[in-house]
Amino acid sequence: MLAHSLGADAELRPLEPWQAPTFAAYVERHRAHLAPWLPWGVSITDEDAARAFLQRYADGTAADGGRIYGLWAHGELVGGTLFRIFDARASLCEVGVWLAPGSEGRGLITRAVTAMVDWAVRERGIRRVEWHCVPENTRSRAVAVRLGMTHEGTLRQDFEHAGRRWDTEVWAVLAEEWVTMHP
Template structure:
């Protein structure tokens, strides 16, 4: 499989597969409250079997070419990840997302990893549009979209119920020609 170096700090982007269930669960336990502030990612993974099932869901999506999951390792320890939540090769549209445990925040890991995914989606798979959707209050996530050169396209007001609160969602996107223009600049 692949291991893509994300810099000189020991960060790597690697596949996150069902056989990583124990490591995935330990990672989620370290960051469950932090991760769950704005997204329910991993909330159903409460034991090794359910962690494996969550990872299998993404392995099935990868096999169907409709999504995929990629882990972020820092010095050999799983600390977060990036994913294609939706991947529609026929229409040329996809959505990238992320999650991270608190100890790994503020290092640019998500931005570096998301850049790899967006570049692959545009250059290798011919995606025309890559989206980033995040709660309006989730500034770290919105900052990733900004650093990727995405444009804010709008707000879906109170469209996302999470933990008893209806959150606004911001929709950000970059088109293939914009991405290529930024990469060449």
Template sequence: MYAIPLTPTAELRPLEPWQAPEFLAHIDRARAHTDRWIPWATYSTDLDSARATLQSYADKQAADRGRVHGIWQEGTLVGGVMFVHFDAASGTCEIGVWSEPAGEGHGLVTAAVRHLLDHAFVTRGLHRAEWRTNPLNTRSRSVARRLGMTLDGTLRRSATHHGTRIDIEVWSLLSHEWEGTASGTDPARADGLPG
């Protein structure tokens, strides 16, 4: 297994079905915090459903349609990042993130997303990455801004969350806006994520 250092005490690693017990414990800690913004925690309420969530991303990875990585801070899973959708043929992807409170305020999500963007744009040659968020989620919007994304627009009342219609903002970044500038990395270097 590989690990990508994010800080001296944090790393990005694959999150796989065999890690379902650790993932469920993390989701239980994150549930109240994440569920107000995204339904991510509602998918994993017991060991079987946690394993199924991780298996769905293992299946996506095998089909080259998505993947999920965890963020560990001092050995504890505190959040993660994922390619919600990954379409090499069309050159597009969507990135999603989540965190429990212990994972916030350290720049871990932003650092992890930088690796996903390098993988998408530099390693895989994609053209466009999207970020979708609730307009009221100021932390998520701040990450999109820090990454140099542009707000494309708002899909008014396009989703339902807890029985309420909500707006979804769509942010995007194009490959030429990323490579060699915002990433802070040398585009000639590998990002460490297997292709």
């Protein structure tokens, strides 16, 4: 379990299947902002789809796999983060993020992911944390840079979304790099 205060009345805590109505409403409200970058920003169109999506991560949490968190500011769901992959045995994980447009530019995601990487590296002994983004997503890439990650390479035409093929940039930070940056 990870629940973390991000200051200024903002908090990161697990997002669970019972919160599907809130999550479905959030995706609906911010679809235009999320859908260009996140496949689930297209596919979550009702509460059932939101519940199924959250249930996958609830099952992941129960199996010590992927997890999903909501980011609340002043009591409102404004974004979230996830361990899309969390593999303790292989000692690696991959983080994903999103925010409502009105909550960008305050460092909420940088602080949230810092807490997640700290937990993964220091508490769970994860050796490698990955960040995937498309080259066009400059705000996402800026977070990876701010976190001190390294751009390790680009998978060309890696996946299909919104009617075209997209490249995936793979960024990562290793445990020893993280603890050196955050003693």
